[in-house]
Amino acid sequence: MGGELNLFGGEEQRGALIRRQSRAQRAAQGRAEVELFQLVASGxxxxxxxxxxxxxxxxxxxxxxxxxxxxxxxxxxxxxxxxxxxxxxxxxxxxxxxxxxxxxxxxxx
Known part of the structure; x- marks a missing residue:
């Protein structure tokens, strides 16, 4: 099992990956909301x-x-x-x- 963890990264690396994905998802959602607001504002x-x-x-x-x-x-x-x-x-x-x-x-x- 220890070998598997090394292949995919330790707990710290997986946690960083999850945080990075969440940050990227939040950024994408923020961009989509700005785009939506711009469309509404333009009629x-x-x-x-x-x-x-x-x-x-x-x-x-x-x-x-x-x-x-x-x-x-x-x-x-x-x-x-x-x-x-x-x-x-x-x-x-x-x-x-x-x-x-x-x-x-x-x-x-």
Missing amino acids: RQEEVKAMLRKRLTEDGMQDISDVGKLAEELAGTDQFVASLLVPIAQEFARSTARDIRDFGRGRGR
Whole structure:
């Protein structure tokens, strides 16, 4: 196991990598927010709507994936628990897809 740690770096190196990725993600998010503000200020609402839809879609897909993995992890090999969790994960996926599809179309519940 010690050899594996040396191949991928020690705890300090991994922590620095995570911090660097987080910093890069925050910087990218900051740039996206500035771009979004500039589009709103310039009156380009359709582009703003498209940008928000793209972000909503990406976040929604990640959420669906996370919920599916969590349901699988929680169920483990227990078929009864799986039979309870699968419909919940499926409904979450359907409702998220519906929210993305209806975004910006004036359809409220």
